Amino acid sequence: xxxxxxxxxxxxxxxxxxxxxxxxxxxxxxxxxxxxxxxxxxxxxxxxxxxxxxxxxxxxxxxxxxxxxxxxxxxxxxxxxxxxxxxxxxxxxxxxxxxxxxxxxxxxxxxxxxxxxxxxxxxxxxxxxxxxxxxxxxxxxxxxxxxxxxxxxxxxxxxxxxxxxxxxxxxxxxxxxxxxxxxxxxxxxxxxxxxxxxxxxxxxxxxxxxxxxxxxxxxxxxx
Amino acid sequence: xxxxxxxxxxxxxxxxxxxxxxxxxxxxxxxxxxxxxxxxxxxxxxxxxxxxxxxxxxxxxxxxxxxxxxxxxxxxxxxxxxxxxxxxxxxxxxxxxxxxxxxxxxxxxxxxxxxxxxxxxxxxxxxxxxxxxxxxxxxxxxxxxxxxxxxxxxxxxxxxxxxxxxxxxxxxxxxxxxxxxxxxxxxxxxxxxxxxxxxxxxxxxxxxxxxxxxxxxxxxxxxxxxxxxxxxxxxxxxxxxxxxxxxxxxxxxxxxxxxxxxxxxxxxxxxxxxxxxxxxxxxxxxxxxxxxxxxxxxxxxxxxxxxxxxxxxxxxxxxxxxxxxxxxxxxxxxxxxxxxxxxxxxxxxxxxxxxxxxxxxxxxxxxxxxxxxxxxxxxxxxxxxxxxxxxxxxxxxxxxxxxxxxxxxxxxxxxxxxxxxxxxxxxxxxxxxxxxxxxxxxxxxxxxxxxxxxxxxxxxxxxxxxxxxxxxxxxxx
Numbered sequence: 001x002x003x004x005x006x007x008x009x010x011x012x013x014x015x016x017x018x019x020x021x022x023x024x025x026x027x028x029x030x031x032x033x034x035x036x037x038x039x040x041x042x043x044x045x046x047x048x049x050x051x052x053x054x055x056x057x058x059x060x061x062x063x064x065x066x067x068x069x070x071x072x073x074x075x076x077x078x079x080x081x082x083x084x085x086x087x088x089x090x091x092x093x094x095x096x097x098x099x100x101x102x103x104x105x106x107x108x109x110x111x112x113x114x115x116x117x118x119x120x121x122x123x124x125x126x127x128x129x130x131x132x133x134x135x136x137x138x139x140x141x142x143x144x145x146x147x148x149x150x151x152x153x154x155x156x157x158x159x160x161x162x163x164x165x166x167x168x169x170x171x172x173x174x175x176x177x178x179x180x181x182x183x184x185x186x187x188x189x190x191x192x193x194x195x196x197x198x199x200x201x202x203x204x205x206x207x208x209x210x211x212x213x214x215x216x217x218x219x220x221x222x223x
Numbered sequence: 224x225x226x227x228x229x230x231x232x233x234x235x236x237x238x239x240x241x242x243x244x245x246x247x248x249x250x251x252x253x254x255x256x257x258x259x260x261x262x263x264x265x266x267x268x269x270x271x272x273x274x275x276x277x278x279x280x281x282x283x284x285x286x287x288x289x290x291x292x293x294x295x296x297x298x299x300x301x302x303x304x305x306x307x308x309x310x311x312x313x314x315x316x317x318x319x320x321x322x323x324x325x326x327x328x329x330x331x332x333x334x335x336x337x338x339x340x341x342x343x344x345x346x347x348x349x350x351x352x353x354x355x356x357x358x359x360x361x362x363x364x365x366x367x368x369x370x371x372x373x374x375x376x377x378x379x380x381x382x383x384x385x386x387x388x389x390x391x392x393x394x395x396x397x398x399x400x401x402x403x404x405x406x407x408x409x410x411x412x413x414x415x416x417x418x419x420x421x422x423x424x425x426x427x428x429x430x431x432x433x434x435x436x437x438x439x440x441x442x443x444x445x446x447x448x449x450x451x452x453x454x455x456x457x458x459x460x461x462x463x464x465x466x467x468x469x470x471x472x473x474x475x476x477x478x479x480x481x482x483x484x485x486x487x488x489x490x491x492x493x494x495x496x497x498x499x500x501x502x503x504x505x506x507x508x509x510x511x512x513x514x515x516x517x518x519x520x521x522x523x524x525x526x527x528x529x530x531x532x533x534x535x536x537x538x539x540x541x542x543x544x545x546x547x548x549x550x551x552x553x554x555x556x557x558x559x560x561x562x563x564x565x566x567x568x569x570x571x572x573x574x575x576x577x578x579x580x581x582x583x584x585x586x587x588x589x590x591x592x593x594x595x596x597x598x599x600x601x602x603x604x605x606x607x608x609x610x611x612x613x614x615x616x617x618x619x620x621x622x623x624x625x626x627x628x629x630x631x632x633x634x635x636x637x638x639x640x641x642x643x644x645x646x647x648x649x650x651x652x653x654x655x656x657x658x659x660x661x662x663x664x665x666x667x668x669x670x671x672x673x674x675x676x677x678x679x680x681x682x683x684x685x686x687x688x689x690x691x692x693x694x695x696x697x698x699x700x
Binding site for chain 1: 251252276280337383423437440471489494500508519525527528559
């Protein structure tokens, strides 16, 4: 059987048999503790400066950010963004309770469907689980209320993120995920800016297969 | 099938140097990779220390590879996925084909994967009536042109805009012949439209993996285009093709490696899409594949463990070594004759296809050491190439003239005073002759060597003489 053949060949190279029980227990302990390695100091900042670092990094990676004072202002921010970009006001939205609680009806011009994205959807509004200041990265764990297709299929991706969900380093986002979701969801996407390719003459062009635009609506709830 | 032409490296290199299109592409793109990596590394004060961390994580994993692979496989299965252990390329091709056939697949979309090139899975699928479609932009044109990638992260490194236009006009015959390609964006838009239809129609999606995480049974892909995510999200079946050395223990370990990967590769702080996949679609999910398979490939890796080449298994395929290599910069990737070019290819290829086939590759190095100095996991690439040269010499695979010249050199080297006198005289003569221009464009008996490069003229005395002088002057530091 290939599995045994491969493992045997590895052990032969390592000049030992299967790992002794005490060593295996030690490694299992390391997995359970998942120790952090060196974390760059750049994101070790007071929270307001982490928010600023996040915004700077999203913009550096060709994303855009709109900061609003409360969830009630999200519909205006979304409608204004779509109008400014000359985009249709039809969108598909994640069926997430936080997004559902937003008073969308106050902007009746926005036509909203809830669910996963289909090929015909031009604009998607997604719920961001966390933001990572270190590189301006959004974290989207998949769930029935946060379908993966909303991250990649539409031409324009809009993410709604609360500032209280903004952390400094990736490791802090993993801790949030472990604590709140209990284990790995089927899919976790870390997204840093809109889709791009440099395959043609090593020159950067935005909008390869994923979204051409990434817009973050940052809701200030951190106090 | 990709028949390796590594044994013809010399002829390949000559052809490459005489290829104006390739030389244009190399001159355009080479320096920008170097500058972007340097800027990204300089912007992160911990970067050098992170390289040590990355090396240590990989070394720890390789020392316990059997344990981490078993843990990884158990966790994939716990999440509802299937692991197919494959000892060699043939077994891996067969495993992929069987999964595709069981899914009744007609079209298969593919994310960029070097292991897929290594095992030549596309040809195998085509032979059995299944159409593989490469969706990474660079891989897409390579497939249209029936070529191998010339670079491990920029497959179409060797191509110019006119090559793209030509391939697209030839292949997309359903589009108006009089359409205009004014700029790169027009190429990108046409590819996006063409491939969007493929993404939606595919029955199976095949991706590679940058990392496998033992802790969670997760496969990780890193892309900028988003093609990998469409490939693994839309079809009913997702196949992950990964070699055994991709495994790392935890999410934290993977995160540390990600911090050096994009910076070393493209000079980005982070690639656009870093995606962690764990098993198939969960019960109430609205999207994602119903089946999740991992084809876990050995194909020569386990035989490197416990040898001097074990260090090579730390490689995270960032391409920094080839981006900084003067030999790659002069001849491009295709001259290396198989899947992996540049310094990492010169070490890995002989291990995978044999030193008798690929023995010229570790010789195609000036040992300038640039590759090792930028490697994010600190693989001693020149040292490993030297090991291959020794093995080649031991097995009498080195050409007779080379062995004779080495013998001549050894005769001199064993007679230090004679050696010093001869080198001093040569340095003096060359220094006088080349004083004006500082270099020689032509040398007697070395026309082949100077055709593609200049020999710098010695500036004065030999190292030995200068060292001795400095010792006498007391200026030695």
